[in-house]
Amino acid sequence: MREFVILTDVTCDLPQSYYEKNNIPVVPFMYTIDDVDYDGTFEHSLNPHLFYEKLKSGSMAKTAAVPPDTLCRFFEHALKAGKDVVYLGFSSGLSSTYQNACIARDEILPAYDGAVIRCVDSLCASMGQGLFVDLVLRKAGEPDIDANALADYAESVKQxxxxxxxxxxxxxxxxxxxxxxxxxxxxxxxxxxxxxxxxxxxxxxxxxxxxxxxxxxxxxxxxxxxxxxxxxxxxxxxxxxxxxxxxxxxxxxxxxxxxxxxxxxxxxxxxxxxxxxxxxxxxxxxxxxxxxxxx
CATH class of the missing domain: 3.30.1180.10 (Hypothetical Protein Tm841; Chain: A;domain 3)
Structure with missing residues (x-):
């Protein structure tokens, strides 16, 4: 049975320590405030308090969906290590990122015979997505579970x-x-x-x-x-x-x-x-x- 990686987005709003402790790669979302672009990684993002202080003072912010090529890089990193992927994506009702993940999956999967990439539309946001990830992570700890079984479980509990x-x-x-x-x-x-x-x-x-x-x-x-x-x-x-x-x-x-x-x-x-x-x-x-x- 192949090993797998659980992958999710920074929109889970979980602490950085949570992802590090559980070895979960995090897809960043770019955002802009005061005409300054941030790539959305933990290393290059505003402290939340400072971000909200800017909003309170009248600053305008905007966000962008994650493009397919960024998701391709995350998927390929796992596949090259011989691992399948279960991607738990930000709600498709709020962003096109999930659709872009499906595009990325379809682009790269043919090059990796026998590999599995399951993209799950969480239909969740913020720490709702984080709670969803936590539920799936707990299930992943059970014996004899593979990427497909885990993704099926995720689909069954998201509502x-x-x-x-x-x-x-x-x-x-x-x-x-x-x-x-x-x-x-x-x-x-x-x-x-x-x-x-x-x-x-x-x-x-x-x-x-x-x-x-x-x-x-x-x-x-x-x-x-x-x-x-x-x-x-x-x-x-x-x-x-x-x-x-x-x-x-x-x-x-x-x-x-x-x-x-x-x-x-x-x-x-x-x-x-x-x-x-x-x-x-x-x-x-x-x-x-x-x-x-x-x-």
């Missing part, structure tokens, strides 16, 4: 990775087309905070709105309660846009209400943060499904 977000500033959602300009202006004036999730197709969708920051954080925890009955949830992941105290508040509420600990609290990186903005808090867990009524 159970639930994402719930809230933001403190509607401006960035307006820029991304998630709310109208009028809603952003009046919502800001009235202290309205949206609650969003990532749906079954991997899109970021508004599902509710509340008044006040604390109420929006409590809404994330309440949403979790509607999804976890009968599910094994040994831990949750929480990410944030430079608002760690709010993330810790959510973690405490989850522990107090459901007895579930938070394994990792980590900042949302610049790639996701470009679109969600400072003040975002996101809660990720294993649930029954992702279905929600849309606004």
């Amino acid at each position: 159970n990775v639930c994402h719930y977000f809230t933001v403190d500033d509607l401006h960035h959602l307006y820029r991304g087309g998630r709310v109208s300009k009028t809603a952003a202006i009046f919502g800001t004036m009235l202290g309205i905070k949206p609650v969003l999730h990532v749906d079954e197709e991997g899109h970021l969708i508004p599902i509710g709105k509340v008044r006040g920051r604390k109420a929006s954080l409590d809404a994330l925890v309440a949403k979790m309660g509607t999804k976890i009955e009968g599910q094994e949830n040994p831990y949750v992941f929480i990410s944030h846009g430079d608002c760690e105290k709010d993330a810790e508040y959510v973690a405490k509420q989850v522990k107090d209400k459901y007895g579930i600990k938070t394994k990792i609290i980590n900042p949302i990186g610049p790639v996701i943060g470009t679109h969600s903005g400072p003040g975002t808090v996101a809660l990720f867990f294993v649930g029954n499904d992702r279905s929600e009524k849309k606004l």
Whole structure:
């Protein structure tokens, strides 16, 4: 049975130490802020706090999908070492990177007889993608599992990775087309905070709105309660846009209400943060499904 490599993207928003500990190569996403390009690697990226300070001061950021040739290099590195690849990609509902990975796979696989590259569209984002990777990594530790079996498992569990977000500033959602300009202006004036999730197709969708920051954080925890009955949830992941105290508040509420600990609290990186903005808090867990009524 051939060895395999689990490969994923920097959009998982996991700590660098996590990837190093588990020997997971990370595909970087390029982003630009203040007309300066960053390649998205850990060595050449802005500290999250500095990135969010720039956004707060009015700097504009933009991101780009990973091109096929970059993904080819990652795939070939594993194949040349005699290893198959299970690529757990950023949601196709939010980026064309997954499609580019499929293009890269089809370009190089014919040159490696008997090799396997499985590209899995996670339909996840931020540490939802990170939680998905963690689930798959745990499965990979079981005996007698190969790349195809692991990818099949990944496909079977991805719809159970639930994402719930809230933001403190509607401006960035307006820029991304998630709310109208009028809603952003009046919502800001009235202290309205949206609650969003990532749906079954991997899109970021508004599902509710509340008044006040604390109420929006409590809404994330309440949403979790509607999804976890009968599910094994040994831990949750929480990410944030430079608002760690709010993330810790959510973690405490989850522990107090459901007895579930938070394994990792980590900042949302610049790639996701470009679109969600400072003040975002996101809660990720294993649930029954992702279905929600849309606004």
